[in-house]
Amino acid sequence: MSRSAYDTIRDSMDKKEQNKQKFSAGYRAAHFFGQAGIYLFLIVMALIVLFPFYWMIISSLKSLPEYKETIPTFWPRQIIWQNYANAFTTANLGVLFKNTLIVGVVSTLLSVFITIITAFAFARLEFKGKETLFAALLATMMIPGELFTITNYSTVISFGWLNTYTVLIVPFLVSVFYIYLLRQNFLQIPNELYLAAKVDGTSDWKYLWKVMVPLALPTLISITILKMMGAWNSYIWPRLVANKEEYQLITNGLRNAFKEAGTGDVDYPLQMAAVTLVSIPLFLVFVFLRKYIMAGVSRSGIKG
Amino acid sequence: MVDSKQQWKAWLYLAPAIVLLLIFTVWPIINTVVLAFTEKYSTLANTGGTSFRIGFGNFTDVVGYSGFLDALKITMILCVATVPISTILALLIAVALNAIKPLRKALQTIFFLPYVTNSIAIGMVFNAMFNMIGKIGIRRPKIQSFGIINDIIRFFGGTEINWINTGSDEWANILVLIIYIVWNALPFKILVLLGGLQSINKQYYDAAKVDAAPRWKVLTRITVPLLSPMIAYVVITGFIGGFKEYTSIVGIFGETMGPPHDAGRLNTIVGMIYDSLENNLVGRASAAALILFGIILIVTLINLQVSKKRVHY
Numbered sequence: 001m002s003r004s005a006y007d008t009i010r011d012s013m014d015k016k017e018q019n020k021q022k023f024s025a026g027y028r029a030a031h032f033f034g035q036a037g038i039y040l041f042l043i044v045m046a047l048i049v050l051f052p053f054y055w056m057i058i059s060s061l062k063s064l065p066e067y068k069e070t071i072p073t074f075w076p077r078q079i080i081w082q083n084y085a086n087a088f089t090t091a092n093l094g095v096l097f098k099n100t101l102i103v104g105v106v107s108t109l110l111s112v113f114i115t116i117i118t119a120f121a122f123a124r125l126e127f128k129g130k131e132t133l134f135a136a137l138l139a140t141m142m143i144p145g146e147l148f149t150i151t152n153y154s155t156v157i158s159f160g161w162l163n164t165y166t167v168l169i170v171p172f173l174v175s176v177f178y179i180y181l182l183r184q185n186f187l188q189i190p191n192e193l194y195l196a197a198k199v200d201g202t203s204d205w206k207y208l209w210k211v212m213v214p215l216a217l218p219t220l221i222s223i224t225i226l227k228m229m230g231a232w233n234s235y236i237w238p239r240l241v242a243n244k245e246e247y248q249l250i251t252n253g254l255r256n257a258f259k260e261a262g263t264g265d266v267d268y269p270l271q272m273a274a275v276t277l278v279s280i281p282l283f284l285v286f287v288f289l290r291k292y293i294m295a296g297v298s299r300s301g302i303k304g
Numbered sequence: 305m306v307d308s309k310q311q312w313k314a315w316l317y318l319a320p321a322i323v324l325l326l327i328f329t330v331w332p333i334i335n336t337v338v339l340a341f342t343e344k345y346s347t348l349a350n351t352g353g354t355s356f357r358i359g360f361g362n363f364t365d366v367v368g369y370s371g372f373l374d375a376l377k378i379t380m381i382l383c384v385a386t387v388p389i390s391t392i393l394a395l396l397i398a399v400a401l402n403a404i405k406p407l408r409k410a411l412q413t414i415f416f417l418p419y420v421t422n423s424i425a426i427g428m429v430f431n432a433m434f435n436m437i438g439k440i441g442i443r444r445p446k447i448q449s450f451g452i453i454n455d456i457i458r459f460f461g462g463t464e465i466n467w468i469n470t471g472s473d474e475w476a477n478i479l480v481l482i483i484y485i486v487w488n489a490l491p492f493k494i495l496v497l498l499g500g501l502q503s504i505n506k507q508y509y510d511a512a513k514v515d516a517a518p519r520w521k522v523l524t525r526i527t528v529p530l531l532s533p534m535i536a537y538v539v540i541t542g543f544i545g546g547f548k549e550y551t552s553i554v555g556i557f558g559e560t561m562g563p564p565h566d567a568g569r570l571n572t573i574v575g576m577i578y579d580s581l582e583n584n585l586v587g588r589a590s591a592a593a594l595i596l597f598g599i600i601l602i603v604t605l606i607n608l609q610v611s612k613k614r615v616h617y
Contacts, residue, residue, distance in 0.1 A: 034519060035403070035404065038400045038403050038404055039404065039407075041396070041397075041400055042397065042400050042401065042404070042407075042411050043411075045393075045397055045415070046411055046414045046415065048487075049414060049415060049417065049418060049487065049490070050414060050417070052426060052429045052430060052433065052487070053417065053429075055429065055432070055433055055452060056426075056429045056432075059432060067437070067449070068437050068438070068448045068449050069448075069449060070448065070449055070450075071455070072449070072452055072455050114320050114321050114324070117317045117318075117320070117321075118317065118318055118320075118321040120317060121314050121317035121318045125310065125313065125314035125317060126310055126311075126314065127310070127311045127314035127315065128311065130314075137325075140325075140329055140333075142601070143333065143597060144544075144548060144593070144596055144597055144600060145548075146548070146574055146577050146578075146593045146596060147332065147333065147336050147590075147593040147594070147596075147597055148328065148329060148332040148333075148336075149332075149577075149578075149581070150332070150336055150339070150577070150581055150586060150589045150590055150593055151331060151332035151335040151336050151339075152328055152332055153581060154586070155327065155328070155331070155332075170324070170328075171324075171328045172328075173320075173324055174320075174321045174324045174325050174328070174329070179321070204313065229420070232422065233422045233423065233424075235423075235424055235551050235554070236550070236551070236578065240578070240581070240582075250422075251422055251424045251425070254422075254424060254425060254428070255424050255428075255554065255555075255558070255559070258428065266435075268432050268435075268437070271428060271432070272428075272429065272432060275425045275426070275428050275429055278422055278425045279421060279422060279425055279426070282420045282421060282422065283417075283420065285420070286416075286417070286420040290413065290416075293420065294416065294495060297419065297492060297495060298495050298496055298499050
């Protein structure tokens with residue numbers, strides 16, 4: 001190869017290399033600014049999403065005169081913890097928390113138990129009309145809950161259940177969606193395991209609790225949390241059937257304690273303190289069990 | 305023998321669920337349909353032995369009732385406004401989250417927060433943010449504070465708006481509701497869309513990179529078509545949720561379902577069902593519930609039909 005030919009080739013290669021570098025530097029700059037724009041967008045949106053929580057908390061710690069100031073303060077000048085104590089007594093939160101906890105825990109335990117045995121029957125046991133029955137169950141999911149509420153309201157009246165814990169727990173124990181979710185999970189557990197257990201003489205009952213339930217634990221945790229959150233957030237049904245104070249749940253009590261709306265003469269710091277107290281348990285559950293909540297929610301689309 | 309024993313055992317496992325479903329799900333479906341077609345039904349007259357005419361009386365009652373068309377209007381406005389806005393915002397946020405690495409987990413957690421809330425409780429927070437403080441009435445108003453949202457508007461050079469107080473405009477009320485519902489609907493949509501994004505094959509994006517396709521093109525030509533099943537899903541669930549809107553309005557406006565000077569102005573179909581139920585108009589409530597079911601069914605079918613043409617599976 002002659003020297004000049006070699007130079008030409010090397011020159012052209014250098015040029016190519018330079019071009020490539022220029023291109024990638026330009027590309028990287030564009031990428032950087034694009035990336036910065038993305039972060040800017042996300043952070044602005046995150047601040048908007050967070051703002052109501054921020055406002056709730058700082059308002060709950062302000063004194064009423066400070067809250068009413070024409071130019072708002074973004075951090076309370078003087079932190080008034082007393083608001084929380086007052087809110088607790090004004091909204092009678094002690095009774096409400098107790099009721100909600102009783103209803104939430106009992107209904108969750110019973111509901112999870114029923115979901116487990118029903119899902120097991122649909123996943124592993126053989127009986128006539130299994131597919132038809134399951135399809136019928138799924139079909140009921142399409143019907144809006146309001147349609148059930150009308151008749152259930154007169155049913156529980158005729159049972160004499162008004163203003164009891166029973167009325168808040170029993171009508172919603174069976175959730176077709178949770179049965180569906182758990183059945184899908186049970187079906188993924190290999191059938192060989194079941195047959196092996198059969199050969200060893202393990203009963204269905206023992207197999208269910210010793211093998212299937214532990215294997216489906218993540219789904220069960222999701223169901224438990226969503227059910228608890230549902231009890232915490234339920235509003236319409238409790239308002240209809242449990243209006244006596246002894247049986248009121250948290251959401252109803254909260255709304256009723258601060259009924260006045262619109263004329264602008266509300267003790268907002270107190271109200272915000274009560275709202276914060278109701279929200280904190282939800283946040284705590286979320287912080288510790290985020291994974292399960294998000295896994296459950298992404299498959300449901302139903303709040304609570 | 306063994307087979308019949310198996311059968312018997314299966315039904316034992318199913319028994320609790322079946323009994324509860326018969327009482328609280330199957331019976332209500334039958335009964336509600338019957339009540340909806342039983343004209344002028346009342347529990348009192350029923351025990352007295354009166355018989356009732358069967359017909360469409362309750363349905364014509366509902367449709368003719370002045371509150372129904374208003375409720376339908378409010379429900380429709382809320383649906384038509386909130387579903388597209390929240391879907392597009394959620395899509396942009398999900399795509400943005402998918403494009404970053406550092407901080408993704410933290411931001412994802414923040415965007416999910418509104419889901420883990422009590423819609424009545426946070427409705428009260430929105431009420432506080434949009435509310436004015438002081439003696440507010442149509443005559444001689446004495447406003448002390450315009451509320452934080454109005455303060456922000458003033459800071460950017462706008463004038464205060466009466467959002468939810470006495471004398472407020474209906475469209476101002478609706479705008480507040482739209483903001484709250486979108487805020488509340490974002491988490492679920494972001495979660496589903498982000499899940500969908502993460503399952504898209506990276507090869508498509510590599511190919512786009514080779515062609516140096518601009519971000520916008522990548523979004524509209526690759527991401528949206530491949531994500532269309534998830535988008536269809538959040539749109540359908542969004543519409544279903546939208547037609548059942550109720551608690552967000554109670555949260556902000558209280559059970560009066562409207563500002564103090566015009567209670568019931570923001571009532572929705574679900575609100576109407578409960579009003580009828582509380583006033584012992586079971587037939588009307590049943591008919592309204594069936595109409596709601598019909599609307600949801602039709603909207604879902606339309607959505608499915610549209611997505612059959614547009615969705616890429």
